[in-house]
Amino acid sequence: MSVLGGEGVVTARLRDQVATEDEVYRKITLRIVPLLCLGFVAAYIDRANVGFAKLQMLGDLGWTETVYGFGAGLFFLGYIACEVPSNLMLHRVGARLWIARIMITWGLISGAMVFVSSPISFYMLRLLLGVAEAGFMPGVLYLLSAWYPTARRSRVTALFMLGIPLASVIGGPMSGAIMTVLQGVGHLAGWQWLFVIEAFPAIILGFCIYGAVPASPATARWLTPQEREMIAARKDDDPPGPDAHRLTHALANPLIWLVGVIDAALLLGLYSVAFWLPTFIRNTGVVDPFTIGCLVAIPHLVAMAAMLVVGRHSDRQRERRWHVAVPMLVGAAALALSPLASGSLVPTVVLFSIANAAILSAIPPLWCVPGTFLRGAGAAAGLALAGSLANLAGFFSTSLVGWLLDVAHSANIALLAFALCLIIGAGLALAMPSKVVNR
Numbered sequence: 001m002s003v004l005g006g007e008g009v010v011t012a013r014l015r016d017q018v019a020t021e022d023e024v025y026r027k028i029t030l031r032i033v034p035l036l037c038l039g040f041v042a043a044y045i046d047r048a049n050v051g052f053a054k055l056q057m058l059g060d061l062g063w064t065e066t067v068y069g070f071g072a073g074l075f076f077l078g079y080i081a082c083e084v085p086s087n088l089m090l091h092r093v094g095a096r097l098w099i100a101r102i103m104i105t106w107g108l109i110s111g112a113m114v115f116v117s118s119p120i121s122f123y124m125l126r127l128l129l130g131v132a133e134a135g136f137m138p139g140v141l142y143l144l145s146a147w148y149p150t151a152r153r154s155r156v157t158a159l160f161m162l163g164i165p166l167a168s169v170i171g172g173p174m175s176g177a178i179m180t181v182l183q184g185v186g187h188l189a190g191w192q193w194l195f196v197i198e199a200f201p202a203i204i205l206g207f208c209i210y211g212a213v214p215a216s217p218a219t220a221r222w223l224t225p226q227e228r229e230m231i232a233a234r235k236d237d238d239p240p241g242p243d244a245h246r247l248t249h250a251l252a253n254p255l256i257w258l259v260g261v262i263d264a265a266l267l268l269g270l271y272s273v274a275f276w277l278p279t280f281i282r283n284t285g286v287v288d289p290f291t292i293g294c295l296v297a298i299p300h301l302v303a304m305a306a307m308l309v310v311g312r313h314s315d316r317q318r319e320r321r322w323h324v325a326v327p328m329l330v331g332a333a334a335l336a337l338s339p340l341a342s343g344s345l346v347p348t349v350v351l352f353s354i355a356n357a358a359i360l361s362a363i364p365p366l367w368c369v370p371g372t373f374l375r376g377a378g379a380a381a382g383l384a385l386a387g388s389l390a391n392l393a394g395f396f397s398t399s400l401v402g403w404l405l406d407v408a409h410s411a412n413i414a415l416l417a418f419a420l421c422l423i424i425g426a427g428l429a430l431a432m433p434s435k436v437v438n439r
Contacts, residue, residue, distance in 0.1 A: 021234070024227050028147055031222065032213050033159050036140050039103055039209055040163025042202040043136055045171040046110040046129070047075060048274040049198055052175040053113075053191035055278060055289055060189055063119060069402015071122045073395035078130025080388045080395075086135025087142065087384035095143040096215045099136065103206030106132035111199030114192045138383035141367055146216045149234045150372050151315060154323075158311025158364040165300030165307070165360060168274070171198070172300070176293025190289070256382045258428060259369050260389025262324065265425030266366070267393040268418040269331055269359045273299060273352055276401050276411065280352070284345040295345075299353035306357035307364060314365040323365040324429040331358035332422035339412035359422070362429075369432065 050057075054068050090098040109129045116122045140160060148156050178197055179190030188196075214220040217231045277299070281292050306327075314323040334355035341347030370382045397418065401411045 021230065024223075024230060025148065025152060027227075028217075028220075028223075028231075029156060029159065031220075032147070033156060035205065035209050035213055036143075037160050037163045037166070039099070039202075039205050040137070040140070040160060041167045041170060042103065042205050043106065043133060044164050044167035044274075045175075045198050046106060046202055047133065048167070049110075049171060049175055049194055050113075050126070051274065051276065051278050052172075052179065052289065052293065053194050055282065055292070056179060056183075056189060056191045057116075060191070061117070063122075065402045065405040066399075067119050067122070067402075069399045069405075071119065071126050072402070073397075073399040074123050074126040075130040075133075076391045076393075076395040078127040078132075079134045079391050080130075082131050082134035083138065083388040083391070084381055084384040087138050088381060090135055090139045090142065094215045095139055095146075096210055096213055099139050099143070099213075100206045100210035102133060102136045102139070103202045103209065106136075107199045107202030107206065110202065111196055113195035114188070135384060138387045141370075141383050143213075143215070147231065150368060151318060153368045154314040154320070154365050155308075155311040157367055158307045158361075161360070161364055161367075162304055162307060164270075164363075165303040165356070168300035169297045169304070172278075172293035172296035173290065174198075174293070176288070176290035179289045253382065255432065256370060256386050257389065258432060259366060260386035262328075262366060262425045262428050263363070263386060263390035264393040265421040265428075266328065266331075266359050266362055267390050268397045268421050269335055269355060271393065271397045272335070272401060272411070272415060272418055273356045273359075277352055279405075280342075280348055280411075281345070284343055284348055286345065295349060298349055299356040302353045303357040303360040306361040310361035311364045314368075320365045320369055321429050321432050321434060324362045325426040327358040327362035328422045328426035328429065331355045331362070332419040332426070334358065335415050335422065336419040338415050339410075342410070342412065366429070 050068075050072055057063070058065070058068060086098070086102070106129055109125060109132050113122075113125055116125060141157065144153065144156060144160065175194055175198070178194045181190075182188070182193040183190035185193065217223060217228050220228070223231075277296050278292050281295050286292055286295065310323055310327065314320060317323075331354070334351045338348070338351045338355065341351050367383075370386060397414070400417075401414050404411050404414050
């Protein structure tokens with residue numbers, strides 16, 4: 001009886017300890033994640049609002065789809081070139097300061113798009129926007145790794161990355177309304193007002209994040225000493241490899257390159273939705289920008305629910321590979337079927353909703369992988385390198401779709417190619433070593 005009683009006491013203590021940890025991490029999440037998520041909302045709106053501006057801008061400036069696709073894609077070349085240097089600087093000066101700098105800079109450059117009048121000026125500003133934003137997402141993931149152990153990281157990464165679909169849920173109707181209501185006001189076109197107004201949230205949030213988000217638990221005044229000790233102990237439970245902090249180890253690690261290639265496959269599909277869904281919907285006969293914006297929001301509402309479910313389930317199961325591979329296969333099937341829906345509104349929205357939800361739900365479990373074997377400068381560089389590789393997909397996807405729309409008047413070949421890439425990416429995800437990534 002005493003043995004059983006002792007076991008009961010131990011079980012109760014363990015239960016209380018878990019409950020206490022849950023409360024502390026819930027407290028942290030409520031304090032820092034909403035602001036970081038809103039920062040991602042602002043980033044993604046400023047990155048992708050050119051897809052809405054295009055509906056008016058091309059006609060006003062006399063540009064082709066190829067000019068738009070190439071310019072939209074140049075963002076990613078600037079992003080790729082500066083991703084690793086930006087994250088190394090973040091590690092040196094602190095995540096809070098550098099993330100704030102990134103947001104304020106990209107807000108100013110995005111607002112400068114109001115002055116675009118030629119393809120060259122469009123190309124230059126899109127390239128500079130990529131340079132300014134480089135390091136934001138891997139920088140935030142690096143910041144979160146200072147707060148959360150790997151066992152909790154998929155769900156919190158999903159909460160942060162809700163900014164991607166939330167940007168379209170908010171930005172779609174908002175962009176359509178701005179372009180409709182403010183067209184011609186103050187001698188500016190609707191697309192010019194779009195860039196001006198949507199630049200302000202990034203600048204404001206940059207200052208907010210600098211003032212409100214501590215760089216690490218050690219500097220968080222709203223945590224008690226006991227809570228800081230508990231967080232440090234949970235972080236120590238994550239077993240880093242012997243070279244986890246080394247920059248050269250991160251850059252030479254084949255698993256980092258594999259994560260980047262898998263994410264590139266995901267982004268090929270994701271950016272076909274982000275940059276081209278407004279055009280696909282308009283091709284079904286819907287012409288009002290506000291209506292298009294509301295319809296674009298639907299696939300992203302579906303994606304928000306899918307990301308939370310998959311991220312939570314991945315953490316509970318302590319499994320990453322299948323939580324990446326299965327959504328990729330579902331997304332591939334939806335993209336492969338999407339050409340059959342060309343010109344038809346409801347099937348287009350349904351298939352892109354499935355594709356978008358599947359693709360986005362695979363990203364948080366994937367981005368938990370680098371944190372299982374990298375720390376410090378190694379983690380900063382590794383996350384940035386994977387992000388750089390992945391964002392090559394952004395340049396090629398936007399450029400290819402724009403060229404195909406001009407030449408073949410259809411993006412079906414590109415969508416089928418992107419579906420094939422997702423299938424290959426799913427196979428690569430299953431090839432990752434389970435003993436390393438499933439933590």
